[in-house]
Amino acid sequence: MAKPLATPSFLGTFGLIFLAVAALFAADTFLARMERTESAVEAARLFDQGRVLMQRGNNTAAIERIQDALSIERTNRYYQQALAQAQLAAGKTADAESALSGLLQSDPTDALANLIMGRVQEKLSRFPEAISYFHRAIYGKWSQNAAQNSLQARFELIDLLAQRDSKEDLLAELLPVQDQVPRDLKTRMRMGHLFLRAGSPARAADIFRGIIQEIPTNGEAYAGLGESQFAESNYRVAARNFETALRLAPDDQSIRKRRDLCNQLLALDPTIRGLSPLERLNRSRKLVELTLHDTSQCADPTPPPETRALLDQAAKALKTRVSPASEGEVTEFDLDIAEQLWQARAKVCKSAAPPDSPLALVMGTLAH
Amino acid sequence: MIKNSQRPSPDPSQSWIVKLGRSLENLRGRENQLSLVLSLVIGALVGLVVVAFILLTGRLAARMYPPGGSGWRRILVPVLGSLSTGYLLWRYFPSARGSGIPQTKFALFINDGRIQFRTVFGKFFCCSASLASGIALGREGPSVQVGAGLASVVARNLGLDAKQVRSLVPAGCAAALAAAFNTPIAAVLFSLEEIMGDLHAAVLGSVVLSAATSWMVLHLVLGDEPLFHVAGYQLVNPAEFGVYAVLGVVGGLGSVVFVKLLLGLRSWFMRLPKSSVWFQPVAGGLTVGLIGYFVPEVMGVGYNYVEKVLNGDIVVKLVVLFAVVKIVATAVCYASGNAGGIFGPALFIGAMMGASVGGVAHAWFPQYTAGPGAYALVGMGTAFAGIVRTPLTSVIMIFEITRDYTIIVPLMISNLIAFFISQKLQEEPIYEALASQEGVHLPNAHASSQSAQMQVRQAMRSGPQILSPDLPVATALPMTNGSLDAWPLVGEEGLWGMIRMSDLEHAVRDGASGKKLADIFNNIPGQTSRSGHSTAEELPHVHLDHSLGLALERMGSSGLNVLPVVSRANVRQLLGIVVLDDILKTYGVARRGGDMEPTD
Numbered sequence: 001m002a003k004p005l006a007t008p009s010f011l012g013t014f015g016l017i018f019l020a021v022a023a024l025f026a027a028d029t030f031l032a033r034m035e036r037t038e039s040a041v042e043a044a045r046l047f048d049q050g051r052v053l054m055q056r057g058n059n060t061a062a063i064e065r066i067q068d069a070l071s072i073e074r075t076n077r078y079y080q081q082a083l084a085q086a087q088l089a090a091g092k093t094a095d096a097e098s099a100l101s102g103l104l105q106s107d108p109t110d111a112l113a114n115l116i117m118g119r120v121q122e123k124l125s126r127f128p129e130a131i132s133y134f135h136r137a138i139y140g141k142w143s144q145n146a147a148q149n150s151l152q153a154r155f156e157l158i159d160l161l162a163q164r165d166s167k168e169d170l171l172a173e174l175l176p177v178q179d180q181v182p183r184d185l186k187t188r189m190r191m192g193h194l195f196l197r198a199g200s201p202a203r204a205a206d207i208f209r210g211i212i213q214e215i216p217t218n219g220e221a222y223a224g225l226g227e228s229q230f231a232e233s234n235y236r237v238a239a240r241n242f243e244t245a246l247r248l249a250p251d252d253q254s255i256r257k258r259r260d261l262c263n264q265l266l267a268l269d270p271t272i273r274g275l276s277p278l279e280r281l282n283r284s285r286k287l288v289e290l291t292l293h294d295t296s297q298c299a300d301p302t303p304p305p306e307t308r309a310l311l312d313q314a315a316k317a318l319k320t321r322v323s324p325a326s327e328g329e330v331t332e333f334d335l336d337i338a339e340q341l342w343q344a345r346a347k348v349c350k351s352a353a354p355p356d357s358p359l360a361l362v363m364g365t366l367a368h
Numbered sequence: 369m370i371k372n373s374q375r376p377s378p379d380p381s382q383s384w385i386v387k388l389g390r391s392l393e394n395l396r397g398r399e400n401q402l403s404l405v406l407s408l409v410i411g412a413l414v415g416l417v418v419v420a421f422i423l424l425t426g427r428l429a430a431r432m433y434p435p436g437g438s439g440w441r442r443i444l445v446p447v448l449g450s451l452s453t454g455y456l457l458w459r460y461f462p463s464a465r466g467s468g469i470p471q472t473k474f475a476l477f478i479n480d481g482r483i484q485f486r487t488v489f490g491k492f493f494c495c496s497a498s499l500a501s502g503i504a505l506g507r508e509g510p511s512v513q514v515g516a517g518l519a520s521v522v523a524r525n526l527g528l529d530a531k532q533v534r535s536l537v538p539a540g541c542a543a544a545l546a547a548a549f550n551t552p553i554a555a556v557l558f559s560l561e562e563i564m565g566d567l568h569a570a571v572l573g574s575v576v577l578s579a580a581t582s583w584m585v586l587h588l589v590l591g592d593e594p595l596f597h598v599a600g601y602q603l604v605n606p607a608e609f610g611v612y613a614v615l616g617v618v619g620g621l622g623s624v625v626f627v628k629l630l631l632g633l634r635s636w637f638m639r640l641p642k643s644s645v646w647f648q649p650v651a652g653g654l655t656v657g658l659i660g661y662f663v664p665e666v667m668g669v670g671y672n673y674v675e676k677v678l679n680g681d682i683v684v685k686l687v688v689l690f691a692v693v694k695i696v697a698t699a700v701c702y703a704s705g706n707a708g709g710i711f712g713p714a715l716f717i718g719a720m721m722g723a724s725v726g727g728v729a730h731a732w733f734p735q736y737t738a739g740p741g742a743y744a745l746v747g748m749g750t751a752f753a754g755i756v757r758t759p760l761t762s763v764i765m766i767f768e769i770t771r772d773y774t775i776i777v778p779l780m781i782s783n784l785i786a787f788f789i790s791q792k793l794q795e796e797p798i799y800e801a802l803a804s805q806e807g808v809h810l811p812n813a814h815a816s817s818q819s820a821q822m823q824v825r826q827a828m829r830s831g832p833q834i835l836s837p838d839l840p841v842a843t844a845l846p847m848t849n850g851s852l853d854a855w856p857l858v859g860e861e862g863l864w865g866m867i868r869m870s871d872l873e874h875a876v877r878d879g880a881s882g883k884k885l886a887d888i889f890n891n892i893p894g895q896t897s898r899s900g901h902s903t904a905e906e907l908p909h910v911h912l913d914h915s916l917g918l919a920l921e922r923m924g925s926s927g928l929n930v931l932p933v934v935s936r937a938n939v940r941q942l943l944g945i946v947v948l949d950d951i952l953k954t955y956g957v958a959r960r961g962g963d964m965e966p967t968d
Contacts, residue, residue, distance in 0.1 A: 009393075010389070010393050010395065010396065010526060011388060011389035011392050013525050013526050014392055017409055017522060021416060024413070024416035024417060025589075027420055028416055028423065028589045029589060031420060031423035031424060031427065032419075032423060032589050032590055034423075035423055035427060038427070038430065042430075067681065071597075071672060071676070074593075074597055
């Protein structure tokens with residue numbers, strides 16, 4: 001009698017399937033890990049090529065390589081940041097902005113992404129947005145060297161503010177970092193100049209004095225100190241410092257110009273202590289002459305009646321003979337006319353007086 | 369010594385196994401529960417196998433032709449790859465050639481869902497080697513056959529009947545596609561739309577479950593990454609619909625060119641001597657190698673280049689070139705008998721065509737059109753709809769691949785236009801045409817709808833008298849006894865066709881009774897004994913599952929009142945004949961003296 005065909009055992013078949021599933025899972029996991037490792041290596045290779053190309057200034061090729069790396073490791077933020085940097089360097093600001101928007105959407109506290117975005121906005125002349133992104137970069141999360149990177153980001157902001165001549169904002173950014181910056185000469189010099197730009201000559205002077213104390217032969221520091229004194233209208237001290245600086249760096253034409261300006265100011269300023277009444281009178285007359293000339297040159301041929309009257313008054317004053325007894329009184333009168341003319345000039349003349357001209361500086365001192 | 373009173377305690381592990389075994393055996397009688405469990409099991413198994421297939425192919429490809437490798441390597445590797453896989457396919461795995469979709473449909477509809485494990489094994493390894501060597505074919509079609517094969521193997525090993533095996537094959541297909549494309553919904557739709565040809569198929573539950581399980585397995589191993597990462601696109605201006613319509617036309621025409629070229633080349637390769645079959649794939653390898661020497665982008669699946677195009681990173685001139693060379697390379701690779709599918713190449717070609725149209729449109733109307741990437745995205749769906757002819761699946765697939773919903777309306781418009789153009793200019797869908805070239809007649813949606821009606825099997829006469837082409841007319845004529853108007857002529861290679869009594873009688877009257885039937889048959893206008901011609905017009909025939917109505921139609925168009933009934937698996941294999949009188953009897957109509965009347 002023939003033996004009936006046995007029905008396959010469910011247990012045995014399912015057991016085999018279970019074993020196959022387990023073996024396949026192990027194989028898949030191994031292959032997936034291998035793929036991840038190999039992909040990461042390949043992506044790193046492409047990224048390194050991109051970085052080298054970027055350093056050589058070949059940003060278009062660099063973008064291509066970094067994009068290739070990113071197509072392998074899509075979620076690598078470092079690659080994405082580098083891509084945005086390359087795009088920014090290649091002038092593709094829209095692409096960089098788009099790439100960074102995605103990054104910042106996923107993590108708004110990403111400091112490096114914020115920093116690059118700040119640069120992008122700066123390049124697009126969107127300064128308020130740029131300042132905002134720089135602030136987020138300063139207070140954001142850095143993957144490494146947080147203090148150093150944050151300081152660097154702040155300096156980028158400081159440079160932007162200095163460039164924009166935002167004195168108050170600049171000072172607000174400088175004050176928190178003055179004790180954090182490295183003590184090297186270059187940084188201290190930079191800080192001194194920045195404080196000067198921020199309208200804080202006293203702090204700048206302290207820094208330059210500190211440097212001179214350590215390196216008495218540093219001409220640049222003397223020039224900086226001269227500028228600080230100049231900003232505080234201490235033209236005599238400023239001139240001395242410029243002189244010293246020029247002695248240490250005799251070929252520096254910019255220092256020479258500043259020194260000459262100081263000397264011109266010192267020769268014109270009637271408020272300097274120790275001048276004889278006659279000298280004060282002569283300087284006041286000179287001021288009236290200069291303001292009259294300057295205003296006549298820049299005003300319309302038919303100025304408003306009050307300006308016309310002032311001009312006539314100044315011309316008349318210049319012709320007046322002065323007795324020694326009335327020297328003081330005439331000096332005050334002349335200075336008053338000079339000031340009024342200078343104020344009138346601002347109204348009737350289209351072009352402002354050069355701010356670093358001796359006349360403008362002296363008139364500024366008188367106004368204070 | 370053990371005392372009699374001390375009974376050994378039962379082995380807890382044994383009782384656990386026994387209980388599990390009993391629980392599993394109990395499933396045998398509960399068809400629904402068994403289907404549920406098997407859908408999960410097949411989903412997990414197929415998902416893992418397809419993930420292994422993808423990873424293995426990728427790793428091998430990275431070693432065989434690494435980016436930046438020498439040009440000679442790009443020629444040698446595909447040639448050697450196609451040579452070795454060609455031999456393996458010819459010698460050991462003949463059923464593992466090509467895409468796998470027609471083979472799966474053949475197994476499902478004609479072979480009771482039977483796919484050998486050997487075919488699954490061969491498909492897995494030959495395709496891996498073939499694709500890794502740079503052959504310009506896709507991995508998704510083969511995955512479908514592997515998935516269907518695994519479902520078939522599991523079901524048959526569990527001793528399930530043919531109906532149950534058939535119901536699990538679509539689940540395997542869906543699981544494979546869900547893992548291969550990372551598109552579970554499109555996988556379900558594809559299984560129903562293309563494989564089953566019926567969106568309301570009863571296997572929907574198991575197909576969904578299996579696709580979902582496979583997708584979960586994919587995510588478990590590879591994480592949640594779409595196939596392509598695409599920048600968000602949207603319609604820039606309503607006028608863009610016009611450009612998308614143009615893309616539909618271009619996509620449709622491109623699809624037709626691709627399909628016709630592939631079918632034409634396949635037909636040419638099939639006419640070559642059979643002894644060259646093992647060597648034919650080298651033609652594909654050499655074509656890819658030579659093109660790849662100058663255009664490396666043509667090699668392999670090329671999805672990384674598709675992603676670049678989707679993100680608008682390739683210039684228009686290049687994408688046109690890529691589309692053309694990929695069409696040629698894929699057509700030659702497939703037609704020459706390499707293992708691999710056409711899904712992936714369809715997406716590649718579509719993306720390049722889309723980027724070409726989009727690039728030109730954007731250059732002309734930059735204010736009113738999106739970048740080329742958006743058109744590449746839509747182009748992928750367009751080519752898929754035009755080539756594979758599954759418009760619904762293609763829309764959902766592109767959505768799932770990119771996870772970008774904003775472009776879906778333009779995608780639908782382009783897809784439908786491409787679909788209609790393709791249908792108009794290339795009537796037979798590619799998979800049916802490919803099967804037809806092999807002498808296999810896959811049932812289409814029309815045939816499925818007829819299955820509920822009266823079928824040829826109910827009126828068929830099996831084991832009819834057959835005539836050999838070598839017989840002289842004089843010998844054949846007495847064998848026919850004059851009872852039928854035509855008789856099947858069957859040679860060594862199978863059915864030649866039907867030879868009419870009138871032709872035989874005419875030959876006798878003309879004094880040609882010594883002539884062989886083959887000569888008589890070949891002299892009849894429109895008749896031929898060549899293999900490869902197997903359409904209803906060339907060889908009038910019916911299949912067992914055809915309706916009797918269709919049989920009557922074909923009798924009318926061929927002028928024969930006797931038709932051969934042939935196998936769907938091999939159109940030259942005669943199963944029987946169907947006679948007009950028998951059909952009428954089946955309908956309850958008797959013929960008396962030439963008049964037809966209803967019988968009681």
